[in-house]
Amino acid sequence: MEFRDEERVFITGNEVVARAAQAAGAGYLFGYPITPQNEIMHHWRHIASQAGRGFLQTEDELSAGFATLGAVLTGKIAFSATAGPGTILFQEPLSMAEAMRLPLVIIVQQRGGPSTATVIYSQQEVTLTCFGGNGEGLRIVYSTSSHQELYDYTIKAFRNAWKYRFPAIVLGDGYQAKMREELILYDPSSRAGSRIPNEPIIGGEQVVHMQNAFSVEEELGEKLLIDLEDYNRAIPVLVEHEFLGGAGGRLLVVAHGIVGRAARQAVKELQARGDRVNFFRPITLRPFPEEHLVKACQQSGNAVLVAESAEGQLGRLVRLALADQVLTSFRSYYRPGLGITSEEILEEARL
Amino acid sequence: MSELSMPRCYNRESKPHRFCPGCGHGLVLKALGMAIDELDISSRMVFACDIGCSLLAWNFFSVDSLQTHHGRTLPVVVGIKRARPELVTVAYMGDGGGYAIGLQHLVSTALRNDPVTVIVVNNTTYAMTGGQMAPTTLEGQHTKTSPGGRDIEETGAPFKGPESLIGVAPPESYLARGTVANVIRLKKMIRKGLERQLRGDFAFIEALSTCPTNWRTDAAGTWGFLEHEMGAYYQVGEMAAGREPITP
Numbered sequence A: 001m002e003f004r005d006e007e008r009v010f011i012t013g014n015e016v017v018a019r020a021a022q023a024a025g026a027g028y029l030f031g032y033p034i035t036p037q038n039e040i041m042h043h044w045r046h047i048a049s050q051a052g053r054g055f056l057q058t059e060d061e062l063s064a065g066f067a068t069l070g071a072v073l074t075g076k077i078a079f080s081a082t083a084g085p086g087t088i089l090f091q092e093p094l095s096m097a098e099a100m101r102l103p104l105v106i107i108v109q110q111r112g113g114p115s116t117a118t119v120i121y122s123q124q125e126v127t128l129t130c131f132g133g134n135g136e137g138l139r140i141v142y143s144t145s146s147h148q149e150l151y152d153y154t155i156k157a158f159r160n161a162w163k164y165r166f167p168a169i170v171l172g173d174g175y176q177a178k179m180r181e182e183l184i185l186y187d188p189s190s191r192a193g194s195r196i197p198n199e200p201i202i203g204g205e206q207v208v209h210m211q212n213a214f215s216v217e218e219e220l221g222e223k224l225l226i227d228l229e230d231y232n233r234a235i236p237v238l239v240e241h242e243f244l245g246g247a248g249g250r251l252l253v254v255a256h257g258i259v260g261r262a263a264r265q266a267v268k269e270l271q272a273r274g275d276r277v278n279f280f281r282p283i284t285l286r287p288f289p290e291e292h293l294v295k296a297c298q299q300s301g302n303a304v305l306v307a308e309s310a311e312g313q314l315g316r317l318v319r320l321a322l323a324d325q326v327l328t329s330f331r332s333y334y335r336p337g338l339g340i341t342s343e344e345i346l347e348e349a350r351l
Numbered sequence B: 001m002s003e004l005s006m007p008r009c010y011n012r013e014s015k016p017h018r019f020c021p022g023c024g025h026g027l028v029l030k031a032l033g034m035a036i037d038e039l040d041i042s043s044r045m046v047f048a049c050d051i052g053c054s055l056l057a058w059n060f061f062s063v064d065s066l067q068t069h070h071g072r073t074l075p076v077v078v079g080i081k082r083a084r085p086e087l088v089t090v091a092y093m094g095d096g097g098g099y100a101i102g103l104q105h106l107v108s109t110a111l112r113n114d115p116v117t118v119i120v121v122n123n124t125t126y127a128m129t130g131g132q133m134a135p136t137t138l139e140g141q142h143t144k145t146s147p148g149g150r151d152i153e154e155t156g157a158p159f160k161g162p163e164s165l166i167g168v169a170p171p172e173s174y175l176a177r178g179t180v181a182n183v184i185r186l187k188k189m190i191r192k193g194l195e196r197q198l199r200g201d202f203a204f205i206e207a208l209s210t211c212p213t214n215w216r217t218d219a220a221g222t223w224g225f226l227e228h229e230m231g232a233y234y235q236v237g238e239m240a241a242g243r244e245p246i247t248p
């Protein structure tokens, strides 16, 4: 490992991702340029020559995704990074990863949509990353809100993708990608439970035949039943969230990713003024921490305010999770493709 | 097929195979099987098949095998090969997978001289989806989407795969077109293609093949179409890859 056991640094989010992948032991990045994730590739290219890791700039995102799957099949920890229209193309390899239970890891730095839109920022790729395939969305999606989390959850994405054999996505955004922030890098191999079980899937002793097309419905049905059971069994271990507040609240502010950070700040200020506002931030968007949200909602007078840089993509997940709750109010602060400040959230949340 | 003529690398449990009677796929795979046996590489083989009738080959051999997505077999084997260079990879696909939806991968893989062996089965149609026009459909040929016969004014000329790669692939690579009408020669080409990969270079073999089901031909009609009509347009043989500069 190039750094000591712990190292305090001040770097961009894109560099954080490359350093995290290196620390996790990733051996290959297959990528295609798209802003705002380009510097993940640039930094990785540097790491590749310095530390003997593999890199290929492919002809498109389809190739990047499928080549990553090829590398993963041989037991290599491999990944890719993308954004916007690239995330659309990535749905195809993600679907194959879901179907064949392959630990594909990608980092998505959200940009404005639909289509080419802006290269800057949004939270509009939530639905796509969670449910973009032609299946049931058997994926793990982490939404990070700081550079430390970007580092921690990139490492965790590799570990859990290999452990549970579902594709994993780290969902960042253009702001996180480009801004510099302090964090502590560490060598994950020095921590407990850090081993990534990257055994070869092909190229081992036993001959394997891997099927991805089925001729009868029942054959597929049986296979999906197993995959769904595996996924559902993993949910309690996989779900993660942040909650700030306690019982007797009057409102729950829900936000994820970098907006979660603004929302946390706003809630802290309100709490400091004696206003009983609570804060909930799902860290896993898929699987969604539904039970925890229900509890947080009940502790907050069943009144919810959702803030996000999209038109209700998080809002839909929240509504679904709270479908059985009798809400006293559901308000939204949706700003598709636009940044949200803590002042704006404070304004929305205060009495 | 007699027991004796079955290549050793066949997965006997998957025989008889599931291709239609008179289908060329079985012959292309037999040529591949013989080449694998001759080179004694089955323990290092990874056979990846596309989506199309080629997917039926997923358990054809007793070697590591997988089905991928339509047109995406090539990047998968590129990823495998880059991660584990000692493995020997074959990307097996139809002409739709190779020349339409996946053409960018074919061109880029050839350009990079990735050491993989590509086999494209040219049966002039999209067979699995019910016989639509493919890039390789001949002029005047009737398909479900060219019911009046392929009009090349409207759809362009039938695509010649290996020839198209001559200016793309480097001289060290291998480009050839064989035919199921001559399985022994096809086997020699595939063997050369595997040897080229073992040497570290890209190899591409197109195999002219048959699809009596979608051609709606009897035995004589099938072989007549393969040998005369396809044979007249698609020249069988090896092509010297050059990556020559294209002059106007």
Ligand SMILES: Cc1ncc(C[n+]2csc(CCOP(=O)(O)OP(=O)(O)O)c2C)c(N)n1
Residues within 6 Å of the ligand: B051, B052, B053, B054, B069, B070, B093, B094, B095, B096, B097, B098, B121, B123, B125, B126, B127, B128, B129, B134
């Ligand atoms: C992305 C995508 N588009 C379309 C299809 C439907 N599809 C399945 S096989 C096939 C064509 C197969 O033709 P070809 O590649 O020539 O192989 P053949 O069946 O002739 O062997 C198509 C279009 C698909 N599976 N995936």
Ligand code: SF4
Residues within 6 Å of the ligand: B018, B019, B020, B021, B022, B023, B024, B025, B053, B123, B127, B128, B210, B211, B212, B213, B214
């Ligand atoms: S449809 Fe054509 S290509 Fe497919 S198995 Fe039958 S004969 Fe072969």
